[in-house]
Amino acid sequence: xxxxxxxxxxxxxxxxxLHGTRAxxxxxxxxxxxxxxxxxxxxxxxxxxxxxxxxxPKMTYTVTKVNLPQFGSDAAVEQDNRFTKIKHTPNRVxxxxxxxxxxxxxxxxxxxxxxxxxKSTSLVEDHVDFDDNIKDHYSDATLMITNSAMNAxxxxxxxxxxxISLTGIDFDSGVTDLTAVQCTATFVYxxxxxxxx
Numbered sequence: 602x603x604x605x606x607x608x609x610x611x612x613x614x615x616x617x618x619l620h621g622t623r624a625x626x627x628x629x630x631x632x633x634x635x636x637x638x639x640x641x642x643x644x645x646x647x648x649x650x651x652x653x654x655x656x657x658p659k660m661t662y663t664v665t666k667v668n669l670p671q672f673g674s675d676a677a678v679e680q681d682n683r684f685t686k687i688k689h690t691p692n693r694v695x696x697x698x699x700x701x702x703x704x705x706x707x708x709x710x711x712x713x714x715x716x717x718x719x720k721s722t723s724l725v726e727d728h729v730d731f732d733d734n735i736k737d738h739y740s741d742a743t744l745m746i747t748n749s750a751m752n753a754x755x756x757x758x759x760x761x762x763x764x765i766s767l768t769g770i771d772f773d774s775g776v777t778d779l780t781a782v783q784c785t786a787t788f789v790y791x792x793x794x795x796x797x798x
């Protein structure tokens with residue numbers, strides 16, 4: 602049975618740690634201050650990204666904003682007992698929706714890509730629009746996060762992605778300051794993986 606520390610004046614003495622435990626000072630004792638410094642002092646900025654989707658080639662160069670969706674669980678699994686509830690790690694996680702904002706070209710070709718995709722997975726007018734090949738309802742997408750030199754640094758791959766909504770377009774003849782139309786498409790997917798390149 603482990604005994605309590607005998608010398609309370611200096612907890613960091615190796616003999617004072619409980620058997621089987623490692624004090625923080627013991628873990629760091631083999632490292633110099635230089636070993637604990639960050640290897641990269643550059644920070645990530647929101648403009649460091651490129652977005653690709655196999656199903657939407659015309660949208661690639663017009664994407665202005667994309668989010669790396671939230672990942673995790675709402676709460677831990679709780680186990681009742683006589684005292685406080687014991688927390689366990691959840692065995693299932695969820696992924697938030699992916700939202701992509703893009704500039705619409707004057708032919709609306711990139712907007713129509715998403716419009717046609719949604720129509721092909723839904724019954725709108727008749728059964729002709731619906732694509733019977735279920736595999737064509739899905740695609741893969743890649744969010745490429747770049748470094749300060751704009752070289753690929755981290756790759757985020759979205760598996761089995763498809764759109765669920767596309768914002769409309771407001772036309773207004775009273776606008777005096779012309780700005781390009783932007784739309785937002787919302788996608789769902791099974792999961793995403795993150796890989797350092």
